[in-house]
Amino acid sequence: MATCPQCNANASILKRDLVSGVCSRCRNSAPAVRLGIGSIALIFLAVVFANRITEPSQPASVSSEEIRELRLTVQAQTLMIKKLQSLLGNPLDSPHSDD
Numbered sequence: 001m002a003t004c005p006q007c008n009a010n011a012s013i014l015k016r017d018l019v020s021g022v023c024s025r026c027r028n029s030a031p032a033v034r035l036g037i038g039s040i041a042l043i044f045l046a047v048v049f050a051n052r053i054t055e056p057s058q059p060a061s062v063s064s065e066e067i068r069e070l071r072l073t074v075q076a077q078t079l080m081i082k083k084l085q086s087l088l089g090n091p092l093d094s095p096h097s098d099d
């Protein structure tokens with residue numbers, strides 16, 4: 001049998017407070033504990049709402065400069081593929097030669 005940490009009386013787990021572990025008698029005589037849990041819940045809710053507000057802005061954070069860099073990377077890789085194809089002497093998708 002578990003005991004209450006405040007009054008050392010035998011108290012079942014069902015009658016004890018889940019957070020502080022005190023029995024229902026001690027919990028009722030200590031409203032400050034409830035207030036603390038309430039404020040923690042409020043802080044938790046505030047954090048959850050703050051995360052929901054900041055989340056949608058993340059996908060829109062891709063700047064036009066980043067898109068330009070990606071385009072240059074694609075162009076460079078396309079040129080590299082063309083060079084490799086000409087080195088192989090077997091162009092796969094260029095019916096007309098660039099020379």
Ligand SMILES: [Zn+2]
Nearest residue numbers: 004007023026
């Ligand atoms: Zn107690």
